Amino acid sequence: MQILTEAEKEVPLATGDKESMSNLRAEGSKTDKRKQSLYFPESMLQEIKEEAARLDRSLSWVVQRAWKISRLEIKKLPSVNDVEGGEDDEG
Numbered sequence: 141m142q143i144l145t146e147a148e149k150e151v152p153l154a155t156g157d158k159e160s161m162s163n164l165r166a167e168g169s170k171t172d173k174r175k176q177s178l179y180f181p182e183s184m185l186q187e188i189k190e191e192a193a194r195l196d197r198s199l200s201w202v203v204q205r206a207w208k209i210s211r212l213e214i215k216k217l218p219s220v221n222d223v224e225g226g227e228d229d230e231g
Contacts, residue, residue, distance in 0.1 A: 178203070 180188065192202045 188199055188202050192199050195202065
């Protein structure tokens with residue numbers, strides 16, 4: 141278990157509910173604009189905010205672009221079931 145300092149605690153980027161998340165996954169719509177809860181370490185959220193300001197874009201736009209740029213790399217990562225021991229490195 142990792143103990144986070146006050147500056148490292150996760151901060152929500154947006155609010156939503158679990159039902160919206162499951163509905164979003166089920167529908168798979170690219171135009172669904174329901175809010176979702178995303179939690180980032182405070183330092184990461186600050187970096188995202190700074191980049192959004194620099195680019196004169198919203199936080200949502202920056203996160204969406206980051207996903208589009210990185211998704212192929214993320215798909216290369218092994219799933220929990222593919223890793224010996226089944227443990228997550230972040231835990």
